[in-house]
Amino acid sequence: MSTQSVANSAYPAPDGVLIGHLTPGSEAWEEARTGLTITATEIAAVVGLSPWQSRFSLWHKKSGLAVPPFEMTPAVEWGNRLEDAVADKWQDEHPGFLAAPAGTWRHRDRNWQRATPDRLIYRQAATEFEAPDQAEELLEVKTSPFGDDWGPAGCDEVPLHYRCQVLWQMDTLGLRRTHFAVLIGGYDYRECTVDYDEAEAQILRDAADRFLDDVRNGNRPPIDGADATYQTIRVQPDGLDDVDVEIPLEDAARYEIAQLGMQAAKTELTAAKGVLLDHIGTGKRAVVGERRIAYRTVRDGQTYSLNPYTSKDTAA
Known part of the structure; x- marks a missing residue:
């Protein structure tokens, strides 16, 4: 990333609204992500592309119904532990720029559109007495056991659910470029870049609008084959009644x-x-x-x- 590209007016400073730098898991953090809002980590589920959530499970969450508790898997734990290390690697590769924690944002006009990017990228001040310029691009940090869904270094080929995530982040903050720093298999470091696409962002916004309407109107998505859907169904009953329940023949078959x-x-x-x-x-x-x-x-x-x-x- 060159100074010229950052200074270019095609990459404006954020025009979203900063909610705050919230501690993950805190009451304020949960409040900023629940209710009739769609966050960047949820938008892939809205369009049926998330490996972790389904439309069905997300609908229940947004409707205030029971959902499975969050599970701190080894992949999640080590992804969190390694985030700073991978971000530091990006920093080392880009002298003259500063990648700082971004905080939680909402869209200036659409209060329900939320995002918590990993980092905002600033041009570093020339001296310690100067404040950095406005952030104009984003950095997203990832770890992955396999590189199958990632293109070679320098490309824009990223897993589709991550593309949805960063398009939503850029759309929320009003930015136009996201850099990925990804560590694959514990040693294969790559950088990729995704630029904002208005047509794709509009598709995501329209899908989110329809999804939130379904939540408001109580229109539950159909049961699909996602594990997240099955786990959500599992936590709905409360108790056990020793009774027989008649079911349709076609469902039994x-x-x-x-x-x-x-x-x-x-x-x-x-x-x-x-x-x-x-x-x-x-x-x-x-x-x-x-x-x-x-x-x-x-x-x-x-x-x-x-x-x-x-x-x-x-x-x-």
């Missing part, structure tokens, strides 16, 4: 067929894995041309597991 299908799929997967291991022998990877299919791990000289490659086009 769907459940029973799915159970049979799961057993058949497990059997077929076991057979398919056996065939691949038989092909691999003492090798490590199964490939078709330049495409990697699966890899073998070994403990004490014996096969421990056979694991699929998640990218369809991983080069051998």
Whole structure:
């Protein structure tokens, strides 16, 4: 990022409203994110692209109904622990700029549109007696175990749910560029850049409007196959009544067929894995041309597991 690009009027200073620098998990932080608001981490769920939430689970949250408690997974914990380290790496790579905590913001006109970016990027003052200029771009810090959904360094290829997140952040603050600093697999550091797209932002705003209308009108989204949906349904009942509940025949058949299908799929997967291991022998990877299919791990000289490659086009 050059000084010229930051100074360019195409990248204006924030025109959103700063709510404050709120401590995650505090009452004020929760209040800024609940109710009839949509945050940057929620917008991907609104459009059905979030790996962690579904429209169904988010609808229940916004409706004030029971939702599963937040779970501090190892991935979340280490992502939080490493955020400052990755941000420091970006800082080291960009002398002359300062990436400072951004705080929680709302859109100047749409009070329900909220965002808490990781960092605001400032040009550093020439001397300690000068205040930094207005922040004009954003920095988003991520960690990931795999790099399949991330493009090479310097590109704009980021996971789609993160693209939704930063478009919402830029739209909320009135900014036009976000830099990503991502640490993949604990050692592969990459930087990517996403520029604001008005047409995409409008799609997200319209979807959020419709979603909030559904919350106000009590229009529950249909049950889908997301784990977040199932976990949300699990926490709705309170207690246990020893009664029989009549259910539609088609729903019973769907459940029973799915159970049979799961057993058949497990059997077929076991057979398919056996065939691949038989092909691999003492090798490590199964490939078709330049495409990697699966890899073998070994403990004490014996096969421990056979694991699929998640990218369809991983080069051998």
